[in-house]
């Protein structure tokens with residue numbers, strides 16, 4: 001079938017409204033084969049990981065259809081698909097697990113080796129490419145590629161959800177929620193009564209902040225370079241805020257917590273934020289990072305202090321989530337009003353508004369903008 005999709009052919013610098021890295025094309029989409037599902041994409045989030053790929057901070061195999069955080073409605077299923085059926089509403093997420101590799105066997109589906117290989121090579125975990133333009137293969141992004149009216153995904157990327165959940169909110173559960181909430185409840189496993197600093201208050205960081213509050217943290221200190229983000233974090237439950245640009249930002253956090261936080265969670269994707277997060281922790285503290293800077297970025301820590309302070313540094317991919325377990329439980333928190341993800345939506349864009357949307361994300365003027373491939377509203 002012919003579908004409208006955004007395609008990136010080469011990386012570009014912003015302003016994207018001038019360089020136009022996302023081109024709107026009519027691409028050919030193959031029907032779903034064995035183990036594959038055709039989904040009508042209803043809502044797709046604009047995540048900083050897409051921005052990093054578009055501007056070349058994080059490499060991708062070109063050309064490709066971006067977007068890895070979405071919701072949609074199942075249209076058609078391929079042979080052997082048993083876990084979803086036409087008409088199902090679903091969250092689409094970016095690490096389908098094969099169930100047979102050693103990471104899946106260890107109970108770490110977020111590290112699935114088959115998904116890792118497929119992601120690097122730009123195909124689905126079924127081994128197939130489904131998108132073409134003028135006969136040329138167009139690559140997939142993390143098995144999702146949701147900046148498209150319709151998309152074919154592996155069955156494992158499609159998690160059915162209840163039909164009363166608004167699809168424009170459900171989309172955020174595909175990345176921002178599982179990454180931010182998962183970093184707090186799975187990777188860090190923050191206990192009640194802890195002191196927590198969250199660095200970087202975008203779609204991912206604000207989810208982490210709400211999860212820290214929900215976990216019963218005694219203090220949740222929100223840290224960002226933008227005062228607007230700090231003010232918004234207070235509205236969402238932060239007990240304190242610190243501007244990371246202040247030369248004494250680390251000292252401010254140490255003073256607020258009499259020596260440093262139990263946990264710092266870094267979700268800015270900036271090496272300076274991880275360094276600050278490490279420094280903000282108390283002796284014996286833990287810093288968790290889910291930010292994704294340039295692949296060559298490093299963290300320089302004094303080893304003797306790491307040892308004598310009994311510190312922990314942890315990476316967190318996909319919030320260390322088991323999607324079939326965690327997406328329903330996080331949706332249940334949202335349904336109860338405890339995780340008001342809808343408040344993180346900054347507005348809607350259409351295909352033509354995607355480049356401007358990524359400019360707004362780069363400038364810090366938006367939290368989570370959502371593409372509605374079948375809608376007409378643009379902000």
Ligand SMILES: NC(=O)c1ccc[n+]([C@@H]2O[C@H](COP(=O)([O-])OP(=O)(O)OC[C@H]3O[C@@H](n4cnc5c(N)ncnc54)[C@H](O)[C@@H]3O)[C@@H](O)[C@H]2O)c1
Pocket residue numbers: 046047048049052175176179199200201202203204205223224225226229244267268269270272273290291292293316317318319361364366367
């Ligand atoms: N590990 C994963 O599985 C995973 C998944 C999704 C996103 N990510 C990464 O998480 C990061 C956040 O994504 P997002 O979509 O929320 O981004 P975003 O652009 O919406 O938010 C980033 C925030 O960090 C702030 N910031 C910049 N420099 C800072 C500093 N020095 N100290 C504190 N804050 C600072 C910005 O002002 C902004 O508010 C990105 O690096 C993204 O690639 C990782």
Ligand SMILES: [Zn+2]
Pocket residue numbers: 047048049050068069175176
């Ligand atoms: Zn993302």
Ligand SMILES: [Zn+2]
Pocket residue numbers: 097098099100101102103104111112113114115
């Ligand atoms: Zn696997």
